[in-house]
Amino acid sequence: MCDIVTIYLQRDEHLTRHKDFESKTTIADVARAAGVSPMTVSRVLNGHGGASAETSERVVSAASALNYRPNPFARGLRSDRSRTIGFLVPDITNPFFPEIIRGAEDAANAAGYNLLLSNVVESSKREAELIDAFLLHRVDGIIVCSARLPDAALHKALSPHRAAVLINREAPKDVAGTIMTDYEHGASRAINHLVARGRRKIAIIAGPRNSYGGKCRLIGIGKTLAEHGLQAPEPIYCDPTVAGGRIAAEELLAAKSGFDALVCYNDLNAIGAMKACRAAGITVPQQMALVGFDDIPIAELMSPALTTLRVHKREMGEAAVRLLLSRIVTKNKQHGVVIEPELMVRETT
Amino acid sequence: MCDIVTIYLQRDEHLTRHKDFESKTTIADVARAAGVSPMTVSRVLNGHGGASAETSERVVSAASALNYRPNPFARGLRSDRSRTIGFLVPDITNPFFPEIIRGAEDAANAAGYNLLLSNVVESSKREAELIDAFLLHRVDGIIVCSARLPDAALHKALSPHRAAVLINREAPKDVAGTIMTDYEHGASRAINHLVARGRRKIAIIAGPRNSYGGKCRLIGIGKTLAEHGLQAPEPIYCDPTVAGGRIAAEELLAAKSGFDALVCYNDLNAIGAMKACRAAGITVPQQMALVGFDDIPIAELMSPALTTLRVHKREMGEAAVRLLLSRIVTKNKQHGVVIEPELMVRETT
DNA sequence: ATGAAAGCGCTAACAC
């Protein structure tokens, strides 16, 4: 008895487990069931028109009855299109990026595309390698977020792809579309805000030296400081992390140049700076005002809550995908979009 | 003159941009260049042996000279293997998950596999849909992180896949491999720690009702409280977010049952609870001790820094991929791994 | 409006 039961269960499990793989229904099966040719099935299911309403009806119901799923390999082999977008971010554990990814994911799924995600993590050399690796997966296009590669190398890496969009990095129209945060303007607002709050000696933690967005921030800071008749300080560069910000702030503090405000490359840096201030017994915001960039979720949760320039992350992800898809279709005609960051005044200023 | 220059530039740009796509080098090209048959090229490049050292040499150098990249569609069409793993997480913007993903990504890349990522976001119904959607991409196996689906539905959704691994959710060996955090033991440690610190009235924020890990925590809490002769309080359920934790804590506080410690489902909940305490004028840790779970990066950055049970996220991601790959090869023989969380005592207790 | 034939690039199975 017991044996029989066991055997029965195993059988059943086998049939269930491999159902969709064993009996892979192909387009031919659907065609047979609908009494038409495979070609007609293909046309109907791809919405390529040229089929009577009645035939379409039969095909569609046959396909769903058989639980037909077109084989993406066969489709890709013929059409050389994967319906996949390569998405490159520096580091998924930096909370700035998941929001962008979510936006991109939504837009991609809505258009029937998938995202293939990669993390750069280490060097800018790795960036080129990964852009290249997407080629191997025959992605239809790529989106690169916060590229750190020098222009020439970046353009070269991008060139074999059918379409490309950069987030927070500019490029010629024929190389890539661009979704830019207006960092220059944002930085300008940060400075205006600090000056309005009575701060006059403003120091800068500038993030990575090779960040394009970092350069934009610096330009905005310099211009606006000049407008107020204030002198731009020497920026200090560091990793875009909490640890990087802390080290940079400690260095700045040790130099005893006596500043009363600190503009940071991003929120992670600002949080590191906040730690450094606390360790040095400097009160925020009384003795030191702090402004970050990005508005990652932690910014609001810190105490004191961090004043920062909110970058519209989800919107950028969505815009990037939409732009890429349009560039895939229209041969890279569309160029780009600039999105304004929004000053979130909180407790550190 | 100007026209000629323009034309030249356009030409050049065209050639560069589409180089790898226009002149797709196939296995036949490599074969011709190496003076062998396509089959030999295939064998050499896939390391299937049976080729003289000298021939292999010629093939390899021809392939790299021509910058040959095997077409994954053709390969997949023949072999019905995609070298892709489906990875499902509830929400990539929850900082608990990116670390796991990073671990999984590393292990997958090391084995020549790619990760196809999906977010559940909404409902547990969507969870089933997405597990199903992976089928369409012909993933070789799937990893599901923190599944919320009821057992029967989960097993059904998993069954058509060739291999599956669950993270923080148990399942029969033949349904899926499992990588578990020992939440029960971890919760036990949290209670012991609080009791050792002199806390006697411990409240619980229990996270989502349908979380498997949540149930484990509750069991550990109940047992350990009983060991100390203390009574287990009624848990309060909520979303696993900052907002959810805050609302739950406010409710608890409003009930005025007079507790002096709060064990939270995760760090996000604990941070919400911390906000609620601050708003109510309750000092942490003096009047209220707080323990979270996960040890997400913010936990350490909060002030007071959060005492929490560190879950070894990256290791779990790596282990999940390794287990999945072994199950793909060995027909689901391997079962699972349990990983102990680590109590990080910080400032909230 | 529908179908037939051909072939995308690769590899499993079978020669030699």
Next chain:
DNA sequence: GTGTTAGCGCTTTCAT
């Protein structure tokens, strides 16, 4: 050790 044949499932092209 190496080559030949065939065909994976789909869609493009051309015919009806």
